[in-house]
Amino acid sequence: MLSVNHLLGIKDLTLKDIELILETASTFKEVINRPIKKVPSLRDMTIANVFFENSTRTRLSFELAEKRLSADVINFSASGSSVKKGETLLDTVNNILAMKVDMIVMRHASPGAPHFLAKHIQANIINAGDGTHEHPTQALLDAFSMREKLGEIRGKKIAIIGDISHSRVALSNIFALQKLGAEVMVCGPSTLIPKYMKDLGVKVEHQVLRALQWCDVANVLRIQLERQQAQNFPSLREYALYYGINKTLLEKLDREIVIMHPGPINRGVEITSDVADSSHSIILQQVENGVAVRMAVLYLLAQKSKPFD
Amino acid sequence: MLSVNHLLGIKDLTLKDIELILETASTFKEVINRPIKKVPSLRDMTIANVFFENSTRTRLSFELAEKRLSADVINFSASGSSVKKGETLLDTVNNILAMKVDMIVMRHASPGAPHFLAKHIQANIINAGDGTHEHPTQALLDAFSMREKLGEIRGKKIAIIGDISHSRVALSNIFALQKLGAEVMVCGPSTLIPKYMKDLGVKVEHQVLRALQWCDVANVLRIQLERQQAQNFPSLREYALYYGINKTLLEKLDREIVIMHPGPINRGVEITSDVADSSHSIILQQVENGVAVRMAVLYLLAQKSKPFD
Amino acid sequence: MLSVNHLLGIKDLTLKDIELILETASTFKEVINRPIKKVPSLRDMTIANVFFENSTRTRLSFELAEKRLSADVINFSASGSSVKKGETLLDTVNNILAMKVDMIVMRHASPGAPHFLAKHIQANIINAGDGTHEHPTQALLDAFSMREKLGEIRGKKIAIIGDISHSRVALSNIFALQKLGAEVMVCGPSTLIPKYMKDLGVKVEHQVLRALQWCDVANVLRIQLERQQAQNFPSLREYALYYGINKTLLEKLDREIVIMHPGPINRGVEITSDVADSSHSIILQQVENGVAVRMAVLYLLAQKSKPFD
Numbered sequence: 001m002l003s004v005n006h007l008l009g010i011k012d013l014t015l016k017d018i019e020l021i022l023e024t025a026s027t028f029k030e031v032i033n034r035p036i037k038k039v040p041s042l043r044d045m046t047i048a049n050v051f052f053e054n055s056t057r058t059r060l061s062f063e064l065a066e067k068r069l070s071a072d073v074i075n076f077s078a079s080g081s082s083v084k085k086g087e088t089l090l091d092t093v094n095n096i097l098a099m100k101v102d103m104i105v106m107r108h109a110s111p112g113a114p115h116f117l118a119k120h121i122q123a124n125i126i127n128a129g130d131g132t133h134e135h136p137t138q139a140l141l142d143a144f145s146m147r148e149k150l151g152e153i154r155g156k157k158i159a160i161i162g163d164i165s166h167s168r169v170a171l172s173n174i175f176a177l178q179k180l181g182a183e184v185m186v187c188g189p190s191t192l193i194p195k196y197m198k199d200l201g202v203k204v205e206h207q208v209l210r211a212l213q214w215c216d217v218a219n220v221l222r223i224q225l226e227r228q229q230a231q232n233f234p235s236l237r238e239y240a241l242y243y244g245i246n247k248t249l250l251e252k253l254d255r256e257i258v259i260m261h262p263g264p265i266n267r268g269v270e271i272t273s274d275v276a277d278s279s280h281s282i283i284l285q286q287v288e289n290g291v292a293v294r295m296a297v298l299y300l301l302a303q304k305s306k307p308f309d
Numbered sequence: 310m311l312s313v314n315h316l317l318g319i320k321d322l323t324l325k326d327i328e329l330i331l332e333t334a335s336t337f338k339e340v341i342n343r344p345i346k347k348v349p350s351l352r353d354m355t356i357a358n359v360f361f362e363n364s365t366r367t368r369l370s371f372e373l374a375e376k377r378l379s380a381d382v383i384n385f386s387a388s389g390s391s392v393k394k395g396e397t398l399l400d401t402v403n404n405i406l407a408m409k410v411d412m413i414v415m416r417h418a419s420p421g422a423p424h425f426l427a428k429h430i431q432a433n434i435i436n437a438g439d440g441t442h443e444h445p446t447q448a449l450l451d452a453f454s455m456r457e458k459l460g461e462i463r464g465k466k467i468a469i470i471g472d473i474s475h476s477r478v479a480l481s482n483i484f485a486l487q488k489l490g491a492e493v494m495v496c497g498p499s500t501l502i503p504k505y506m507k508d509l510g511v512k513v514e515h516q517v518l519r520a521l522q523w524c525d526v527a528n529v530l531r532i533q534l535e536r537q538q539a540q541n542f543p544s545l546r547e548y549a550l551y552y553g554i555n556k557t558l559l560e561k562l563d564r565e566i567v568i569m570h571p572g573p574i575n576r577g578v579e580i581t582s583d584v585a586d587s588s589h590s591i592i593l594q595q596v597e598n599g600v601a602v603r604m605a606v607l608y609l610l611a612q613k614s615k616p617f618d
Numbered sequence: 619m620l621s622v623n624h625l626l627g628i629k630d631l632t633l634k635d636i637e638l639i640l641e642t643a644s645t646f647k648e649v650i651n652r653p654i655k656k657v658p659s660l661r662d663m664t665i666a667n668v669f670f671e672n673s674t675r676t677r678l679s680f681e682l683a684e685k686r687l688s689a690d691v692i693n694f695s696a697s698g699s700s701v702k703k704g705e706t707l708l709d710t711v712n713n714i715l716a717m718k719v720d721m722i723v724m725r726h727a728s729p730g731a732p733h734f735l736a737k738h739i740q741a742n743i744i745n746a747g748d749g750t751h752e753h754p755t756q757a758l759l760d761a762f763s764m765r766e767k768l769g770e771i772r773g774k775k776i777a778i779i780g781d782i783s784h785s786r787v788a789l790s791n792i793f794a795l796q797k798l799g800a801e802v803m804v805c806g807p808s809t810l811i812p813k814y815m816k817d818l819g820v821k822v823e824h825q826v827l828r829a830l831q832w833c834d835v836a837n838v839l840r841i842q843l844e845r846q847q848a849q850n851f852p853s854l855r856e857y858a859l860y861y862g863i864n865k866t867l868l869e870k871l872d873r874e875i876v877i878m879h880p881g882p883i884n885r886g887v888e889i890t891s892d893v894a895d896s897s898h899s900i901i902l903q904q905v906e907n908g909v910a911v912r913m914a915v916l917y918l919l920a921q922k923s924k925p926f927d
Contacts, residue, residue, distance in 0.1 A: 264705035
């Protein structure tokens with residue numbers, strides 16, 4: 001059983017927790033690849049997906065995971081909701097819970113929002129991304145995908161490349177990979193790498209070729225076009241030129257490395273099509289594994305919520 | 310069995326109808342508090358939630374009630390729909406019904422919209438709020454919550470406090486409470502109390518302390534921030550000062566009264582946090598009871614729709 | 619079994635395919651008119667409704683068809699999705715499919731979008747409208763409704779009246795009706811009839827009375843108010859005067875013709891209320907038949923997707 005009642009961040013998990021989630025996800029991956037993709041495990045639970053920020057992809061993945069587990073699903077999105085009417089976060093969530101909802105999956109723009117909630121409510125909470133802080137299920141599916149590809153994470157070298165500052169994926173990945181015994185490097189222009197990275201025990205690199213030469217896996221982050229006005233680099237073309245991963249770069253390496261990306265990808269910006277669609281890339285496997293990993297997290301937290309367990 | 314085929318407003322219900330709904334809701338409240346919260350009652354029905362106006366909270370409560378009854382649920386919201394393409398209300402609803410939908414739950418900005426529909430279509434309609442007119446399921450869940458707390462409504466004194474003019478909750482509450490034998494008072498600034506209130510046989514009071522001294526239950530309405538431009542009072546701060554319910558006011562009373570609010574609440578405006586979160590308040594019970602009451606309404610109307618009953 | 623793996627357009631179907639879909643739809647029409655409207659046929663399938671353009675009506679019809687077949691349903695709408703974040707169509711759909719979705723129902727603004735997808739993905743695709751190109755399920759439900767009303771389509775005369783240029787309905791109807799052995803005429807102002815119509819073997823007529831005198835069925839298309847700025851006719855009033863179908867026109871005919879409309883209708887523009895609500899009109903039957911026809915298409919394509927069939 002997990003040591004926690006909520007999945008707020010990877011930081012709070014023990015290595016044993018992570019191992020348990022990854023093993024349970026393996027079982028569920030078999031389930032979703034059978035002709036009958038459903039199990040009745042959460043048949044009596046109601047799960048609310050509470051998204052204060054849009055995220056079609058993550059919401060869809062959670063919704064499918066919940067349906068595969070036979071849970072009842074309620075989607076709540078902030079647009080046009082009582083949030084705009086001046087209600088507090090805690091009141092909104094307490095209202096949803098008063099309707100006998102058993103578990104909350106929440107995406108929120110503010111770092112720490114799910115942690116705040118967890119202190120004040122009974123139900124289990126899963127953080128589906130809190131601002132630029134953590135996105136724990138992404139880190140877990142990334143770890144699952146790496147282990148599936150490489151057999152073992154311990155001792156492997158992982159480079160996270162791109163906009164580290166604005167990424168909720170980077171931090172969760174660093175925590176997960178370090179707990180699993182990997183070495184982690186972050187690589188990007190210095191304007192996109194926070195100062196505190198060195199305190200986390202990760203290597204920092206500004207030259208992408210050197211990062212690729214060092215690593216077994218390159219986890220390439222998305223450049224968020226919508227944040228381009230922040231002017232952290234001169235232009236997309238310049239970014240692609242200095243930090244974009246392309247076939248030419250990969251051919252300079254003396255061995256094959258694994259390419260990952262949390263999606264959605266900007267082809268031609270942080271990654272070219274010949275890389276994204278190559279045999280190096282496990283991008284679509286990450287998406288598939290996302291459903292299995294989320295099933296595992298939901299299933300394991302549901303066990304914590306049942307008083308008779 | 311109910312005397313009506315639709316739930317358009319409390320005005321049309323007999324006392325026996327209301328009693329039947331409240332008793333049925335008691336049974337369903339037990340259901341949703343069991344580990345297995347579902348009953349197969351409406352397994353063969355399809356219910357469309359047709360919301361021409363946003364209302365996440367009410368829609369969610371209906372959707373959960375429908376799912377607990379095992380109905381198939383279809384959500385139709387006006388944004389981006391054929392409504393914007395110039396289709397009439399009747400055509401929109403007839404189209405939904407032609408797809409073999411059995412029941413319509415409708416929220417509409419125009420008072421009387423569900424009454425108009427009821428004259429022209431076969432299916433059962435539940436009014437989930439028509440402009441500032443009626444919101445019958447809110448009044449029923451309020452009555453259910455009062456009865457649950459006080460044992461009996463007959464002879465009790467209920468003060469409805471706040472913006473009576475723009476509230477769909479006030480009118481439905483007055484009708485329900487009077488039928489159930491309560492005395493009703495409305496309290497607020499004169500700019501927010503319609504002239505016809507006296508014709509309904511309710512007391513009108515402008516001093517909030519006097520209202521609280523008189524009543525057993527204070528049902529505090531929401532100040533709709535989005536309508537502040539109407540200038541019915543000078544400022545939110547002034548409103549809170551004269552009509553906000555706070556601990557100091559409650560401590561001036563010689564006995565404990567019950568505090569209700571239909572939500573979403575504006576903490577510090579119509580009600581302070583120390584009141585909303587106190588043992589006086591049954592605000593979250595109202596939300597929980599809302600699902601049970603809506604299950605009862607759906608269940609009882611479904612019986613009217615079956616030709617073989 | 620169908621000769622195709624996708625329903626991209628009527629153009630690709632054989633007469634035998636169309637006959638099979640219409641016959642299967644007859645069976646499903648019986649199903650949805652029973653007290654228990656569901657069959658377990660697609661219990662193990664997950665279907666994603668991927669709408670890059672709003673269409674409440676078509677989406678609702680597909681969603682109900684899917685639920686009647688007991689499929690798991692996922693709704694993906696482009697607003698607020700990764701599409702806005704610069705992701706390609708193929709990446710978006712591949713991501714959805716990686717989550718183990720079995721079938722894609724897609725509405726897209728660009729003609730040919732589903733055809734492009736079909737070349738690159740494994741799953742079955744149903745075109746729910748691609749720009750002004752095809753809308754095959756609409757044509758199939760129109761054919762189903764005509765056959766239901768007239769007994770037989772072969773040899774019948776069908777006039778499609780209105781804005782042929784901007785209609786995705788017209789082209790699909792022409793292909794379906796010609797394959798089924800009907801004669802087709804298009805009628806409208808010359809600014810709204812594309813030049814290539816004559817190459818398709820359809821009659822072109824500009825006088826609406828002559829079209830009505832000729833036909834057994836008039837399929838009246840919607841004037842899209844939102845496109846009025848294109849100035850293809852002087853004003854709505856003028857359009858209604860010259861091309862609107864009203865009772866007076868119908869009374870000039872020597873026999874009763876059938877009136878159809880794909881909806882949503884603009885009463886008083888392309889059709890008056892006394893015609894839309896008359897016994898000539900089978901507009902609501904079209905909506906009902908839409909669910910049955912879509913069930914047939916989903917069911918028949920699902921058979922093509924199962925390797926063990």
